Amino acid sequence: MRAVELFAGAGGLAMGVSLAGFKSLAVVEWDKWACDTVRENQRRGYPLVNGWPLHEGDVRDTDWSAIPRDIELLAGGPPCQPFSMGGKHKAHDDKRDMFPATVQIVRTLRPKTFIVENVKGLTRSSFANYFEYIKLQLEFPEVPRRAHESWFDHLMRLQTEKTSGRMHETGLTYNVTATLVNAADYGVPQKRERVFIIGTRSDLGIDWHFPEATHSEDALIHAQWVTGEYWDRHKVAKRDRPLPPKKLLRRIQALTLKKPTALPWRTVRDAIADLPDPRTRVASTIRDHKFQDGAKVYPGHTGSPLDQPAKTIKAGDHGVPGGENMMVLPDGKVRYFTARETARIQTFPDGYVFHGSWTETMRQLGNAVPVALGRIVASSVAQALVESELRRLDAQQSQKSKKAAA
Template identity: 60%
Template sequence: MRSVELFVGAGGLGLGVSQAGFQPAAVMDWDKWACDTIRENQKLGIDLVSEWPLHEVDVREFNFEDITGDVDLVTGGPPCQPFSLGGRHKAHLDSRDMFPQAIRAVRNLKPRAFVFENVKGLTRTTFANYLEYIRLQLRHPEMVEKKDEPWLDHLARLEDYETRGRYRGLEYRVALRVLNSANYGVPQKRERVFIVGFRSDTAIEWHFPEASHSQEALLWDKWRSGEYWDVQRVRKKDRPVDEKQMQRASRLEARPSQAAWQTVREAISDLPDPEKEPRKSAGIRDHKFQAGARTYPGHTGSPLDEPAKTLKAGVHGVPGGENMLRRPDGSVRYFTVRESARLQTFPDDMIFHGSWSETMRQLGNAVPVKLGRVVAESVRDKLAVIKPRRAKGT
């Protein structure tokens, strides 16, 4: 099956889609640093990205008609600054909003399905009308806005068309949900909104993948069975005390059937501490100690025995209190690039181009590879049982 990846960045979603078995017909991003990351990994022959047809281009200038043949899936994470908690919240007024280009790609390529993701902030009440506007445009991508038409007027026309119930041309069935990465085996509590659509002529019934991991299972393994501490070889005297977690665990009647949330310790325990063991760390690519970590209210780092807090890109480099590890003794340090890549479930052989702050920006903007793969696999499994057909009008 063939895919097109928009706004690839460091490749989190794109890698997940490739791991799910899709073959990219085009992969694109305008950011030089992100494209250099992909190119360096291609030179190294890193699996999956080595054959990516990469385009360093502003998607607004890309001609989708240059892509020949049928496309099964369009994916991407349109730049999220207009909706991010760390951004300026201008949404449709923000020139960085690339959802119009994602919709243009769907309109031109007519894929059998699409998967777009963005920050959870897109679902805030402030953006409710605009989120519905995005959904309806993806439902009816050929119903384009008129010249100089205000977006609210275009929304009203889309609503009229939607409620009329008699559609012509290209149409998609669209589902939307916020997914917590930790619930799918990612060692990070990272929430992203996914928008998934199937072309209406496929007649596919689909729902988001069920969670495979749970916090309750981790609570049980820590505070009821003690299995977590035993497997991690943490002595009783070194185990942190968390009264709230212990109380929650005591109320569980049985261990949940899901796997336990994955923790920071599980993700990085085989890596030497770059602050305490600099010589051992020196031989590991992208695993260098970065000084300057400090805590302040609301920014206290990620506990070692929990999934990490959401890694952030920051507006001007890495925020002072973010992207830190908090040890059981309360001391903190920044995660290295390699550790951050682990928390985002990137392959260990993948390297990242640029300074520490630049690479952390790429990682902070990425979709966890494992989460991208889980969603892409669920879409692939549905598409695999439906014989491809050309969309109407092609």
């Protein structure tokens, strides 16, 4: 199955797509440092990215003539700063809003499916109309915005089109599903909430549903405070185990009566337990595992507890935002995550290296889609595509059999 990746960054979603069995026909990213990261891994022969046709440049300037129409998947995470909780919240007034470009590429390539990822801030009430506008543009890519037409007037026209139902009968349309996802619920050691917008081409009859969560906070609480299995696995002596938080006592009591069926949320400790302390000499032998001094706690920025999934890894405008992307040690002190620890939290494999300074690497990681989550979502789309194709072949064979019998 063929795929094109837009806004690929350091390759998180694109690697997930590759792991799901798709072959990349084009991987597009404008940022030089992120492209250097991909090129460095290609130079080192890293298998997942080795065959990627990397295009450094703006997706709006990319020549798509060599890409066949009807590819199986278009995937990408348009720049999220216009909708980020920590950004300037300009949305459609922000020049970095790449949703219009994404819609244009959907219109050009007519992919069978698409995966679009973005920040939770997109779902805020202040962006409600624009979020609806994004989804309707993706549903009806052949109803483009007219010259001098405001985005809101275009929204009204798209809503009228949807109500009429004409395009679903005659033109290129997609069944679009938007889901807010917490990465921790899928085995990523990070409480990272993101919106996934999945589109399946209407004429193909693809039956797709977002994958069910596999991990839960209840299961982590059970492993830590009911059975103690979590502490046993990490060889934490009983005298060194923290007391359960008072706010969890009722939940712990309830969980003693009913064990959760899901797997436990993965924690920071789960992710980095086998990495040496970056302040030790042995850490210098591990790529991207260098200690960075200067981490400080201040209101609203208190770091990630060791025995919980990490808080959302953030990019910041120029690398690491102050007070973020740091870990709370058992003695209450804090330190910054190293780039390798952050890569673990973002589920990049250890063999994948990063190009640039620590702050530049952390920016790339903060912008990335966790590889494991990308694989899960892309695999569900791949399965739906295969099932759709099998149904088409069965129907074709049935039709031949009927003609032969007649």
